[in-house]
Amino acid sequence: MKRLREFFQKENDHSADVARERLKMMISQDRMQRSQPDFLPRLQSELVEVIKRYTQSEQSDIQISYHSLPQRAQIELNVSWPRNTP
Missing domain, CATH: 1.20.5 (Single alpha-helices involved in coiled-coils or other helix-helix interfaces)
Structure with a gap:
């Protein structure tokens, strides 16, 4: 039990x-x-589409984050994709 x-x-x-x-x-x-700025959602979706077009990455392999810093804004992009096997 x-x-x-x-x-x-x-x-x-x-x-x-x-x-x-x-x-x-x-x-x-x-x-x-x-x-975030108004244009950021569209920019993020366009970046994802371009990355998916040139790599074998899935949506879940792409992380985009926006950071608002005191003097500037910053976009961070992390992409992982499978290695090509010979």
């Missing part, structure tokens, strides 16, 4: 962790969208 309870408890813990991470991501994106 105890093992069965532990089994379901682990699932709940994992689900809670996943939900917590998703919530953090949603809050981060919401904050980013409030402080």
